[in-house]
Amino acid sequence: MELLLEKIIIYGLVFLLCLLVLVIYMFKLRRTSRKTADKIAEARASGTYEPVSLHPLVDPNSCIATGACISACPEKDILGILRGKATTINAARCVGHGACFHACPTQAISLCIGTEQRGVDLPHMNRDFETNIPGISIAGELGGMGLIRNAVEQGRQAVDHIVRVLDRSHRAGYDLIIVGAGPAGISGSLSAKKHGLRFLTLEQDSLGGTVYSYPRKKVVMTSLMELPLYGRVKMHETNKGELLDLWNQVLTKQDIHVIEHTKAERIYPDGNHFRITTSAGQEYTAKHVLLAIGRRGTPRKLNVPGEGTEKVAYRLLEPEQIRNEHILIVGGGDSAVEAALQLCDQNIVNLSYRKETFSRIKAKNQEKIQEAIRLGKLEVWFNSNLQSIESEEVALVNGERGEQRFRNDRVYIFAGGELPTQFLNKIGIQITRKFGEAILKHD
Ligand SMILES: Cc1cc2nc3c(=O)[nH]c(=O)nc-3n(C[C@H](O)[C@H](O)[C@H](O)COP(=O)(O)OP(=O)(O)OC[C@H]3O[C@@H](n4cnc5c(N)ncnc54)[C@H](O)[C@@H]3O)c2cc1C
Ligand code: SF4
Numbered sequence: 211m212e213l214l215l216e217k218i219i220i221y222g223l224v225f226l227l228c229l230l231v232l233v234i235y236m237f238k239l240r241r242t243s244r245k246t247a248d249k250i251a252e253a254r255a256s257g258t259y260e261p262v263s264l265h266p267l268v269d270p271n272s273c274i275a276t277g278a279c280i281s282a283c284p285e286k287d288i289l290g291i292l293r294g295k296a297t298t299i300n301a302a303r304c305v306g307h308g309a310c311f312h313a314c315p316t317q318a319i320s321l322c323i324g325t326e327q328r329g330v331d332l333p334h335m336n337r338d339f340e341t342n343i344p345g346i347s348i349a350g351e352l353g354g355m356g357l358i359r360n361a362v363e364q365g366r367q368a369v370d371h372i373v374r375v376l377d378r379s380h381r382a383g384y385d386l387i388i389v390g391a392g393p394a395g396i397s398g399s400l401s402a403k404k405h406g407l408r409f410l411t412l413e414q415d416s417l418g419g420t421v422y423s424y425p426r427k428k429v430v431m432t433s434l435m436e437l438p439l440y441g442r443v444k445m446h447e448t449n450k451g452e453l454l455d456l457w458n459q460v461l462t463k464q465d466i467h468v469i470e471h472t473k474a475e476r477i478y479p480d481g482n483h484f485r486i487t488t489s490a491g492q493e494y495t496a497k498h499v500l501l502a503i504g505r506r507g508t509p510r511k512l513n514v515p516g517e518g519t520e521k522v523a524y525r526l527l528e529p530e531q532i533r534n535e536h537i538l539i540v541g542g543g544d545s546a547v548e549a550a551l552q553l554c555d556q557n558i559v560n561l562s563y564r565k566e567t568f569s570r571i572k573a574k575n576q577e578k579i580q581e582a583i584r585l586g587k588l589e590v591w592f593n594s595n596l597q598s599i600e601s602e603e604v605a606l607v608n609g610e611r612g613e614q615r616f617r618n619d620r621v622y623i624f625a626g627g628e629l630p631t632q633f634l635n636k637i638g639i640q641i642t643r644k645f646g647e648a649i650l651k652h653d
Contacts, residue, residue: 239294246290246299253287253300256574261298263330263505264306264323264356264649268296272318282313284428306356311650321650323354329643330354331631339368341501342640345484346477347372350394350502351420352630354649358393358421358453359435365397365502366438372498373405380497382483384408387496389474389486392419394502396457396468400438403464410496411466412488414473418454419504423525429453439464473508477637501634509627512540516599522621529553536560536617538604540596541624542568547575549622550588559588560616562606566592596621 253259266279266289273295280289280296289310290299296318298304311319324330332354339347349368350361369386376385384407388398391413402409416422421429429450435443440460445453461468473489477499486494509524511517525545529552539550542563550561568576582588593609604618631641 239291242291243293246292246297249287249290249299250292250297252574253302255572257572258300258302259298260328261301261304261322261325262328263304264321264354265298265301265304266310266319267322267646267648268298269318269320270295272316273314274316274318276315278313278315279310279319282309284309306351308357308650317652320648320652322646322648324644325646327645329645331641332644333631333634334640334642338371339364340371343479343638345479345497346499346501346637346639348501348639349398350390350392351504352394352501354644358429361392361394361419361502362397362435362437365394365399365500366401366436368394368500369398369401369405369407372402372500373407376407376497380483382495382497384410384494384496386410386498386500387412387474387484387486387494388500388502389477390414390419390502390504391417391468391470392502392504393421394504395419395500396461397438398500398502399466399468400440400460400464403466404438410494411468412472412474412486413468413470414489414508416470417461417468418450418457420506421450421453423527424450503630503633505630507627507629508633509623510625512596512623512625514596514598517623519599519601521619522599522623524623524627526552526622532557532620535619538562538596538606538616538618538621539624540621542571543624543626544571544575546622546624547571547579549624551575551578551582554582554588558617561588561590562594562596563590563592564595596623 250259275291275294275296277291283289285303285305287299288301288304289296306321308321311321333341333348333352335341335348335353339349341348347368349364353364372386386402386407386409388395388402388409388411391411395411399409399411429448437443437460443456474486475489476487478485480495483495483497484499486496486499526549532553533556535557537553537557537559539546539559539561542565546561547568550559553559568579583590591606591608591614594606597605597607597613599621602617603615604621606614608614634641
């Protein structure tokens with residue numbers, strides 16, 4: 211009898227312990243799910259729930275909710291756990307470096323481009339990176355695949371192919387012109403140098419491409435990259451300053467000078483080579499062109515006097531470093547409003563918008579900017595146009611009040627821009643819209 215009682219107590223205790231573990235697990239699961247559901251609701255409200263380009267797609271049948279994808283993703287709240295399965299939260303913020311894809315132990319994640327409703331335009335190219343126009347190739351993220359390592363690899367491979375097919379008897383000024391100096395363009399330039407090509411690299415902005423404008427310092431490499439004329443770059447986790455320094459050092463050592471702040475504006479065939487005109491008014495000819503222009507496009511300029519000065523920028527980098535300055539923001543979209551909100555606590559901010567209200571911004575931004583205006587944190591000038599940028603002042607023309615002048619240290623212009631696909635269309639490169647196709651998937 212005693213033995214039976216003892217057994218009942220032991221089994222009972224074990225059962226209670228299991229029950230306790232189960233209850234704690236269920237409680238945690240519900241709490242996590244609740245948090246994820248709240249974040250999804252927030253993401254829906256702010257328009258970041260639906261993916262815009264590359265994004266992870268979770269197969270619920272294979273997912274066992276280890277959370278490895280969430281830990282591996284260097285961006286915040288792109289993935290979460292909902293009812294015991296991984297799910298996307300802010301899919302629009304995915305930058306496509308695929309860390310989640312590699313981290314998932316059950317191979318439940320694929321990386322897709324576009325969705326059934328929202329397609330993404332990708333240029334046609336063959337396995338040698340050549341487009342439908344013989345002589346024009348594409349490398350890097352423009353082709354659809356994100357990641358620094360991929361861009362570096364493609365830049366090298368595309369130039370290797372150009373070297374194989376190059377007819378050196380041509381009469382163009384250069385064998386190759388590389389457009390864009392992000393990871394793909396840098397690697398392409400090093401490879402061109404390695405093969406002794408006569409080449410030129412044009413960059414509309416600053417060397418480094420998208421990496422230069424990361425809003426965070428941390429850079430993650432999911433695997434080693436092989437940089438031509440340098441060798442293996444053994445950095446798994448680094449910061450953008452270190453990576454940019456490395457690229458600068460390698461290019462300087464190889465005596466490669468990238469022509470920065472010069473946009474390739476037109477590329478068209480001329481006889482048996484190409485003619486390239488730039489924003490600086492130069493014209494070059496080249497037998498081959500490598501487009502390594504990424505997917506961010508080109509910001510639109512306003513063409514006002516003073517716009518070419520150093521204090522003017524088309525994107526906001528490291529807002530926390532900018533303090534006690536007089537800033538003018540131009541534009542009325544989400545980027546302009548978000549920049550104004552990020553700067554207005556620690557600076558004096560004026561925002562100029564040519565329309566009479568903010569009509570096309572996310573609900574969350576609308577709320578926040580109205581609150582900031584109400585609290586007098588910044589001043590918004592609707593129906594106004596920027597007229598000139600001077601060293602210490604800016605002038606706006608405002609419908610009712612005429613010219614207004616403000617003290618000014620910096621100007622940020624967010625006036626939209628040209629998409630890379632528009633640039634490709636002008637050149638004549640064929641483009642196809644992809645609706646949710648998997649770019650990276652397990653076999
Ligand atoms: C926020 C964020 C974080 C990321 N984090 C990581 C990470 O941690 N690890 C990782 O591996 N990847 C990361 N990525 C992805 C990675 O940065 C990109 O895949 C990579 O930079 C693509 O390289 P690219 O050379 O193809 O294009 P880009 O880096 O976009 O470079 C293209 C260059 O071409 C220039 N250009 C465009 N048009 C013209 C023109 N007409 N004339 C002259 N120049 C032109 C642009 O100014 C730009 O400098 C991140 C991306 C983002 C947005
Ligand atoms: S692809 Fe990169 S940014 Fe996108 S969810 Fe996966 S790890 Fe995060």
